[in-house]
Amino acid sequence: MANYRYWLGIVSSFLLFSLVFLSQKSVTVNHSAVEHQSEIGLLLFVIPGLIASYLSIKKHILCPLLGALIALPLCLIIRYIGLLPGYSLWQELAYAVSAVFWCVLGAMLYLFIRMISQTLEQLRQRKRQ
Numbered sequence: 219m220a221n222y223r224y225w226l227g228i229v230s231s232f233l234l235f236s237l238v239f240l241s242q243k244s245v246t247v248n249h250s251a252v253e254h255q256s257e258i259g260l261l262l263f264v265i266p267g268l269i270a271s272y273l274s275i276k277k278h279i280l281c282p283l284l285g286a287l288i289a290l291p292l293c294l295i296i297r298y299i300g301l302l303p304g305y306s307l308w309q310e311l312a313y314a315v316s317a318v319f320w321c322v323l324g325a326m327l328y329l330f331i332r333m334i335s336q337t338l339e340q341l342r343q344r345k346r347q
Contacts, residue, residue, distance in 0.1 A: 224281060227274025231285025234266035235321055239293040239314070263317045267324025282325040286318045 242259045267282040274281035294314055298307065305313075 223273065223275035224277065227270045227277070227281030228285040228288070230273050231266050231270035231282040231321065232289045234269060235263065235286045235289040235317070236293055238262050238266060239289070239317060240296065260313075260316060260320050263320035264324035264327060267321040267326075268328045270321075271325035271328040278329055279322060279325045283318070283322050286321040290314050290318060 242262065266286070270282040270285055271278040294310060297310060
């Protein structure tokens with residue numbers, strides 16, 4: 219059962235990361251090159267990290283990281299070959315690496331929230347006794 223949850227975390231991270239990456243990059247093709255827009259859409263990569271970390275049973279950071287790293291070459295190939303490339307390969311690679319960072323940060327955020335909730339639950343139990 220633990221092996222199933224391990225792969226579930228990786229696959230969910232892979233699918234969600236790919237979905238967010240391709241949706242974000244297909245939207246930014248419409249922006250002109252003269253406008254320098256901030257990439258607030260990178261914050262959406264926290265969601266695949268949160269979900270994959272929740273779904274994996276033990277390796278809460280490794281599963282989202284592996285899923286994102288497996289999805290990264292596929293997303294770059296689809297983006298660079300399949301769609302019209304809007305930016306250079308180096309800019310796309312920098313965006314992709316920062317997306318992996320935000321995905322892992324989402325996994326860490328899940329662990330932080332879980333730790334805080336467990337600590338609060340222990341404090342409530344001590345007050346009841």
